[in-house]
Amino acid sequence: MSSATSTTSLPSGLAVLTTFLDVLFIPEIIFGGLVWILVASSKVQLPMLQGWVMFVSVFCFVMSITLLCLYICGAHGGSSSWVTLAVICQETASLFYLSMAVLEAYSTYISFGPANAVMMTVYQENVAAVIFFFLGALLVIYNLYYLCQC
Structure with missing residues (x-):
């Protein structure tokens, strides 16, 4: 397996949309959107949890769009240090996504539970x-794994 800082060149322009990564x-x-x-339309009983979940979803959404736009614009200039930046961004996003998925699932189970039929739509x-x-x-982790193979 290659290092994330190898001499792999990243595509730029519309060639970005032809690579699997x-x-x-x-x-x-x-999925981020x-x-x-x-999350914005649902009701979570813990306001701190809802705020953190919104921060993570907005942060990952904006980070993914920004990286994609930078790749399309060719801002990386073929530099291999951008592979390292992409790995750091994907690691951060995967940690955020997994932690938020577990917290949101726990909060949903505690707040509503499957037996509460009154709040079924919110549930x-x-x-x-x-x-x-x-x-x-899963997409971010697979993206990270694929990126580390480059």
Whole structure:
């Protein structure tokens, strides 16, 4: 396995959308946006948890879009230090996504529980947010693994 700081050159311009690694940014952005929307519309009993979940979802969403735009614009100039930057960003995002998925799932279970049928719509929104958090985490972790193979 190669080091993340190898001499791999990253594509720029629209060639970014032809590489497997960068194509994974698109579903990551979509899932990040869905999580952001679902968390904003759901009701969480713990306001501190909701604030942290919103911060993580917005941060990861903006970070993914920024990296993709920088790659498309060619700001990296073929430098291999951008691979290291991408690895650091993906590690941060994977840690955030996994921690938030677990916290959101725990909060949903504690707050509503499957037996509370009165709040079923809110419960389903929170469960959907948890599912998209886990899917986003899987995409980020796979992206990180693929990036480390470069």
